Amino acid sequence: MDRNTDMFSNLPSSLLIIIASFLSFKEAARTCILSKQWLNIWREVENVDFDENNFVKLDESEENQKVQREVFINFARQFIANHSQQVIKTLGLRCSKPGNFLVDMQNIVMFATSHNATGLRLDFSDPTWREDAIMNHEAVFELPSHVYEHGQALESLKLFSCWFDASKFTNFSAIKSLSLGWININIGSILVILESCPLLETLRLKKCWNLEYFEISQPGLRLQNLVLDKCDIRHEWLAIEGPRFQFFKYSGKVGQFLLENQRDMVEAELDFGMQTEFEEVGAFLYDLLQELFAARILTVCSVFLQIIPSGDEPLGLQAPLDVRKLTLKTALHSNEYCGIKFMLRSSPRLETLTIDIGPARIFPDYEPPYPFDPEELWSRNFQVEFCVIETLRVVNVKGFKGTRNELYVLRYLLHFGRAMQELNLYASNEGGDNGENREFYMGRAQIVLGFYKASRNVSISVL
Numbered sequence: 016m017d018r019n020t021d022m023f024s025n026l027p028s029s030l031l032i033i034i035a036s037f038l039s040f041k042e043a044a045r046t047c048i049l050s051k052q053w054l055n056i057w058r059e060v061e062n063v064d065f066d067e068n069n070f071v072k073l074d075e076s077e078e079n080q081k082v083q084r085e086v087f088i089n090f091a092r093q094f095i096a097n098h099s100q101q102v103i104k105t106l107g108l109r110c111s112k113p114g115n116f117l118v119d120m121q122n123i124v125m126f127a128t129s130h131n132a133t134g135l136r137l138d139f140s141d142p143t144w145r146e147d148a149i150m151n152h153e154a155v156f157e158l159p160s161h162v163y164e165h166g167q168a169l170e171s172l173k174l175f176s177c178w179f180d181a182s183k184f185t186n187f188s189a190i191k192s193l194s195l196g197w198i199n200i201n202i203g204s205i206l207v208i209l210e211s212c213p214l215l216e217t218l219r220l221k222k223c224w225n226l227e228y229f230e231i232s233q234p235g236l237r238l239q240n241l242v243l244d245k246c247d248i249r250h251e252w253l254a255i256e257g258p259r260f261q262f263f264k265y266s267g268k269v270g271q272f273l274l275e276n277q278r279d280m281v282e283a284e285l286d287f288g289m290q291t292e293f294e295e296v297g298a299f300l301y302d303l304l305q306e307l308f309a310a311r312i313l314t315v316c317s318v319f320l321q322i323i324p325s326g327d328e329p330l331g332l333q334a335p336l337d338v339r340k341l342t343l344k345t346a347l348h349s350n351e352y353c354g355i356k357f358m359l360r361s362s363p364r365l366e367t368l369t370i371d372i373g374p375a376r377i378f379p380d381y382e383p384p385y386p387f388d389p390e391e392l393w394s395r396n397f398q399v400e401f402c403v404i405e406t407l408r409v410v411n412v413k414g415f416k417g418t419r420n421e422l423y424v425l426r427y428l429l430h431f432g433r434a435m436q437e438l439n440l441y442a443s444n445e446g447g448d449n450g451e452n453r454e455f456y457m458g459r460a461q462i463v464l465g466f467y468k469a470s471r472n473v474s475i476s477v478l
């Protein structure tokens with residue numbers, strides 16, 4: 016370490032500032048123990064991140080956490096007091112109980128605005144809040160008025176559990192990326208924001224509530240990326256007309272989705288883990304999937320797989336998907352089989368299939384769309400999908416345990432997968448800290464090695 020210190024000591028400060036700005040804020044703060052020179056240098060970093068998580072340990076007592084939070088606030092105070100008039104590009108502030116430090120919070124935010132920061136991330140949500148709970152938490156911090164007044168430089172803004180007034184977004188016309196979370200917001204406010212931020216490319220809403228429905232139909236928007244993450248959309252009704260998305264991610268309940276003209280879609284991710292009951296609403300998901308036809312990369316969840324075949328077309332889409340990489344988040348339960356078949360049938364250009372095995376919501380009152388025998392389904396008796404025979408090259412299984420259901424599916428894919436080149440089995444880490452179970456799962460992979468393979472060229476890795 017001494018030699019390093021000497022080496023750095025010979026560098027001019029201006030260069031050290033550049034080096035420091037490539038380090039994360041946490042690393043930069045750590046470098047100050049190296050030498051006196053660093054002590055001053057790291058204060059010049061352009062991306063400041065005041066993150067309570069680097070100080071407060073959630074597994075310790077309330078009392079300890081209180082002290083740790085005070086140390087955190089003190090650190091931020093010192094930093095601001097000592098900071099010279101250099102550029103601040105972005106500032107992040109995460110503090111879960113800001114109530115006792117409102118003045119400090121104001122000062123930290125003021126520090127960012129007075130330096131014309133282009134990125135501001137304020138997160139006052141509490142890590143103990145549960146994302147899947149219905150409970151709402153009122154924000155205890157309000158965005159200070161100087162942010163609206165000096166917001167012309169802002170290009171990205173994140174406000175979590177931070178109250179704001181959408182009608183005052185008029186100076187935020189340079190914003191390209193906006194994330195709002197843990198907040199009460201209605202669709203009217205979102206439309207006002209879209210009008211104030213004409214350059215907006217990315218909109219993320221996480222755990223927002225009080226949305227009756229979600230509809231964007233203005234022409235001329237640049238919006239390309241939309242993330243709706245566990246928001247409470249009362250009528251589960253979503254309509255998009257105008258913006259052409261490249262990335263769409265939805266996490267919530269099944270609802271009615273109308274996405275018009277999504278020819279530019281590159282990647283879509285659908286998670287209906289919030290759906291608590293089995294309903295035969297496959298038609299809704301069918302329409303949604305049809306609207307996402309252009310996506311090359313697609314991720315769907317277990318609930319999706321159970322519900323998608325419950326509509327009028329249980330076997331697959333009429334107009335196929337363009338998807339090349341498909342990820343199934345699944346428990347590989349037999350409830351999901353018809354949905355998996357549906358997806359394979361609908362994806363005639365599929366090249367990479369990732370089966371990501373994990374816990375899932377399996378509906379006890381599931382009704383299969385057609386009668387089937389779980390083992391028979393993965394045999395020649397059912398029509399083998401085009402992609403399995405012709406285009407599928409790579410199959411990844413994450414969380415492999417070698418259960419009977421996993422073996423049915425893998426035997427099928429190897430048996431008919433003429434174009435298969437790679438099968439990667441990532442053994443599950445579940446259970447047993449000393450890796451005993453892992454050894455067992457890796458042992459089960461030997462069975463897969465013995466299956467008949469239609470491709471002479473397939474290499475099977477157990478990882």
Ligand SMILES: *[C@@H]1O[C@H](CO)[C@@H](O)[C@H](O)[C@H]1NC(C)=O
Binds near residue numbers: 092093096097
């Ligand atoms: C500036 O930083 C030094 C060293 O960390 C500290 O001792 C001093 O109190 C700070 N000054 C102010 C005004 O906070």
Ligand SMILES: *[C@@H]1O[C@H](CO)[C@@H](O)[C@H](O)[C@H]1NC(C)=O
Binds near residue numbers: 129130131
């Ligand atoms: C911030 O921007 C304003 C207006 O563009 C300018 O007057 C001011 O000098 C800038 N401040 C810093 C610290 O760059």
Ligand SMILES: *[C@@H]1O[C@H](CO)[C@@H](O)[C@H](O)[C@H]1NC(C)=O
Binds near residue numbers: 160164182184
């Ligand atoms: C927008 O910026 C101007 C100039 O800084 C300021 O006078 C005005 O109050 C700001 N608007 C809002 C809503 O804060």
Ligand SMILES: *[C@@H]1O[C@H](CO)[C@@H](O)[C@H](O)[C@H]1NC(C)=O
Binds near residue numbers: 436472
């Ligand atoms: C065999 O696999 C390699 C890549 O692993 C591929 O480049 C090659 O084209 C394959 N050959 C045949 C005959 O499929």
